[in-house]
Structure formats: C-alpha cells, structure tokens
Amino acid sequence: MAQYIFRRMLLMIPTLIGMTLVLFAIVRFAPGLSTGGGAFSTAGEMSNKQSRAEAEKIMQRRLHLVDAQGNKIALPMQYIYWLSDTVRGNFGESIQYNQPVAKLIKERLPTTMFLNLISTFIVYLIAIPGGMLASVKRGKTFDVLWGFSTLALYSLPIIWIGDMMIGFLANPRYLAWFPATGIHSTDTSRMTFVAYVGDYLWHVVLPVLCLSYGGFAYLSKLKRAAMLDNLTQDYVRTARAKGLSNFVVITRHVFRNSLLPMITVFAGIIPGLLGGAVIVETIFSIKGMGDLMLNATFARDLPIIQAVAFIGSVIALICLLIADIGYALADPRVSYD
C-alpha cells in the first residue's frame, strides 16, 4: 500500500511541473508585464509616495524579471527562480500589503478549507441518500422530481441566492436570523469553546448552504447510475434468491458496491468548490483565499494571484491523490503494482 501511495505521488510530479509551467506562462506573457508599461501601469493601491515607475520596478524585482542591478533575467531563469522560491514555501512579498504572501495565505487558508470541507460533507450527506432513493423509485414521481429539482438547484446562480439569503435572512429590515458577514463574532476571545463553535456554526450556515446546494445534482445522478448498474448484477439476484429482504439487499449489498464512483469524483468537485468559495467569500465578506485573490486582482498584486492559483491547484491535486488512495482502499480489485 505504502508503495502504491509513493508511486502515485511520483506520478503527480510531472503534473505539478506542468501546472507551474502553465501558471508561469499565464503570468509572464501578460501584456505590459515585461515592457513595464501598458495595462500593467495601473498597479493598484500603492502608497502615494511611490511613483508608478517605482512600483513597477518593485513588481519586476519581486517577480524575478530583473536582478538586483536592474538587468533583465532570461525567461527560463525567471521560471527556475520562481519555482525554487515556491518549492521552499516562499511566495514572495505582496505588493498591496507589503507582507510575505505565505503569511497572508496561512491566515486565510484554514477558513476556506473548513468552509469547503463542511460543504463537501453536506453534499455527500444529501446526495447519496437522494440518489439511492431515486434509483430505487426509478421512473416514479420521486425520481423525476428529484432529478428535476437537483438540476434546478444546480442552475441556481450562487450570486443570486447568496444576495437573497443575506437580504431576506440577515438584514434587520426583514429577518435578521443570521449574521451577514464574517465567520466569527467580534468578541471571540471571551467565549467558551462550545460557545465559540456555536458562534462559528451560526456564521457559516448561509455560506455553506450557498456552497453546497449546487453539488447535489452531479453526485446524486452518479449515485443513481451506479445503483442502477449494480441492481442488474447477478449477485443481487442471488441475494434476493436466498430470501433477503429488499431493504437489506439495497442497503447492505447494492449501496456499498455503488459507493466507488462517489470516491473518484471527490477530486473532481474540489476545484469547483474552491471557485465557489471565491464568490461566497465575496458575498459574505469572509476573509478567505477567494477574497484575497479577488482583491489582489483589483490591485494587480501578481505575487498573490500567482500563489493563490498555485495553492488552489496543489489542493486539487492532493484531493486527486486522496481519491485515488480511497479508491484503492475501497476496491480490492485495484492492484497496488
């Protein structure tokens, strides 16, 4: 098993390198970056003392476009400098905040990850029973309605639902059941642990709802298809033939055998969730990775943009790895060699 994991990780390395190349290329070939003019001269909220030219010089220095003497660095060397920094966890310094990017990300990553993990959990929690029931009641009213309503949920724009939720459920003018911003109250230091967790949960209800409702359609459809595949297999007939009740056949046999595809798609839904986090964090003013990235976009704070995109991709890759390992654990037919 350990060998399998190790081999799987080795296979990730080319993908990781390819990813860094793509990100590097996207940033380096942006118009105005290497010439120091054009669109790039709108470098965001700089302190007033620094002129634009100076700001650009700093940016070029921080992105390893020029060395300390102001000489241009060749493109391959730029990549190697950036890569060696990144591998060591040094993402450079933010233009906007004048702080190490790594520090900014460390502050915000847990927020985003927790939001995503809770949402993923809820998606699975609802989609699996839903898909199961739909497959059992195949072609009946529940199946049709469930398919239709999850597709409708999938089509509902988060930006709209988020706005509506805040406007009607977190606005003193209508109903103020939930807080509209942040994931903590302001005075968390005096809270007991239980109160702290309660406060956190109270804050994340709406964001998590926003993040999760879109995922039901895909997962429950997958679960339904896997169930249907299994229901026609011989072992189901055998189980029925030996007199097991329908309930036991479904829950003990078919259910477990149709779980495999759910594990594989775990990796697939994480990038989407990370994207959703950008929107949710913006709507609910949560200081997370998405919020960091969006503000960096307005300020053209390239080190942050590069770093956040990189970390998001690495997270997605790690999820891919976890899904692979989970698959290998769950399915005895997968060989470890």
Added chain:
Amino acid sequence: MPLLTHGCPMTNTDTLTPALAAPDSRVRTFWSMVWRIYRSRLINRIALMWLFLIIVIAVIIPFIANDAPYTVFINGHREFPLFRNLTRIDLIILIFAAAAATFAVVFRHTLRLLLSLDELRAKRLRWALALLAIATLSSGVLYLVKSDYLDNRDYHQLAQSGQLQHPVYAPLHWGFADQEPLNLDRVFEYPSHDHLLGTDGNGRDALARLLWSVRIVLAIGLISEVIALVIGVFYGAINGYFLGRVDILGMRFVEVVEAIPTLFLLITFVALYGRNIFMLMVIIGLTSWTGIARFVRAEFLRIRHLDYVTAAKASGLPVRSILFRHMLPNGLTPVIVNFTFGVAGAVGSESILSFLGIGVEPPTPSWGSMLNEAGNPAETFRWWLAIAPGLMIFLTVFAYNIIGEGLRDAIDPRTNKAE
C-alpha cells in the same frame, strides 16, 4: 438507420400524402428521431421555447427598448430616429436572423416536396450555404460602408420641453444607458408605472437593461463555447487518433488545466489580460475545453477500431482525411450535449465575473453586473433590482441544462434502451 415515424411537426401533409406515396416522403433521419424523443417531454419543449424567446429578444431588442421614437416630427420634419440610430451590429444581427428565419421556412417547406433523403439534404445544404453566403457578404459590405450614427439628442428632455410632435415610441422608451434626465432623486426607485422594474443607481431603467443584457449573455455564452468546442474537438481528436506518446503528454496537460480551479484561472486571466467582451469570450473558452477534449478522445478511441476507419487507412487516405472527413462527423454528434452544458456554464461564468466587477465593462448591461449594482444586501437590500436579473440567469442556465439533459437522453442509445 432504423425506420421510425419521423418527428417533424407536420399536420397537413399527413392527410395530403396518402399512404401509397413513396416511403421516402417521410424523412427519417437520425435527427428527426432525436427530435421525436426530445419533444416527448413537456419541460424540454418549454426550455427550447424559453431559449427561442430570449434569442428573439436579443435580435429585436433595439425595437423594444429604445429612447428614440420610431417616428416623430421635430420642427415640422418627419424623422425616424430609431431606425437611423441602429448600429452596424444591430443590422448585422438582423441580417443573420432574417437568413435563419428564411432557412427555417425552407426547412419546413422542403418536407412537402416528396424528395428522397439525399435530394432533400442536398437541397437544404444548398439553401443553407447560399443564405449564409448572402448574409455574410451583405453584413461585411455593411460593416465597411456604414458608420454608426451618433445621436446626441436626449429624447426624454425634448419630450418634456414639448419639442416632439406625434412621437411613436418603442414599447419601452428607455435604452440601456439612458438616465432619468438630471433628476438625482430618481435613482434606486421602486417599480412604478414609468419604470416597471424600478431604476438603478444611475437612474437607468432596470427593465430596459435587463432586456438588453440578453444580447451580451447569449453572445458570450455561445461564442466562448464555440471556441472551447473548436479547441476541445481538435485536441481530443488528435489525442484519440494518435495515442501513444502524443496522448500521454496531451492528457497530462488536460489534467493540469483541470486541476487549476476554473474561477481562479478566470480571475488570473482577467487580472492580467484585460476585460473587454472579446477577451472574456476567449478566456471563458480557454478555461472550458477540457471536458469536450476528454469526451472526443474517448469517442475516437471507440471509433478508431471500426471497420470503416480501417478501410480508410487501408486505402491510403491521408491522416487529415481520415481524421476530419471520416471520423469527426461520427464522433461529433454526442459532443452537442457537452456543448449545451458548456453554454450553461459559460453563462454562469460570465455572470459571476460581471458580479465580481471583473466582467463586462459598464455601461454595457449584463445580469451579473445588474445584480452587483443592486448594492450590498446586508445594508440596503433593493430586492426589486436583485430578483429579476438573478431570475433571468437562473432561467437561462436552467433552460440550457434541461436542453442538454433532454438531448443526452435522446442521443444516448443506452438511456433509450433502458426506458
């Protein structure tokens, strides 16, 4: 091709053509079968009607929501300001819409000619090509010859001061950028008789902006997905045909692109490469081709072992011909499902980008940016400005998704067999 009763909506011809007529008189193509299965569900037809409705709105929007009157007497002269103000883009869209409408008529009409399938196809193809050529040529000429008329007149002010005699207005006499003239207390107005959906922060009519957005949304959704389709089909075809080293490297690259969260990629692109409409189309296209590429590759893996491909190879045809003339037409049909879902995704992406303030540039209206302009819901929640655009995004995305599902059910033989 199995012989099934065709699914084209004909009512009269069934009675006109006696049963003795040639069996070819009823066209039984793959697509008529697909259409028959597709239209058997009400929701599928509703989705298609919604799409048709917003396409019609996109075409004739200058005639629906415009501050310039159709016709008016100014200083005793009759003028046609609305027609004069039509831009080149408006006219080109009208030309293509007319061509499409003509083709629809031809399509229906040719059914009654009792032609064989090949003749019918050839005839339709000739018409399609001719119409396309005429439309392209005339819009090209138009684009070069005509220049857009810049109308400085404020028709609302002119109307208030009584200088317009006998004006005939469009149903909604607000354009997407017209503001209530010099009247600061008319911003963020509640829905009223003057403004059915209220006004936004600049005193512009929300309904007019809502309707004008249809164009941007449709254009970005379709064109970006066409870009994705072209990239995805070529990429997938080449990987699926050559396999080996090309495929291994190529699919690694697809994995790389898929691993980067799409919205992060979109934001990075927009931050670095600017944000005009064409850039948005290209960027959304560049971030959504991987699914199509995977799908086409899988199709090609299946097709490349079929006999006719082997025959094509054996007869010494060049790779270009095998790939694009033999394999592509057979592998392409199911991609239309991915395409439809892709358009839904692109409409969503555009609305998100516009909502975040990095999408289409003001004053161009788009549902996402209208939602943004409705303001922060935690403070003053202007629900009347937020509900309508969100609903439009939802209905459009939902319609595309329903069409995608319906097409998949109709095209995929497995689901057919099961049901």
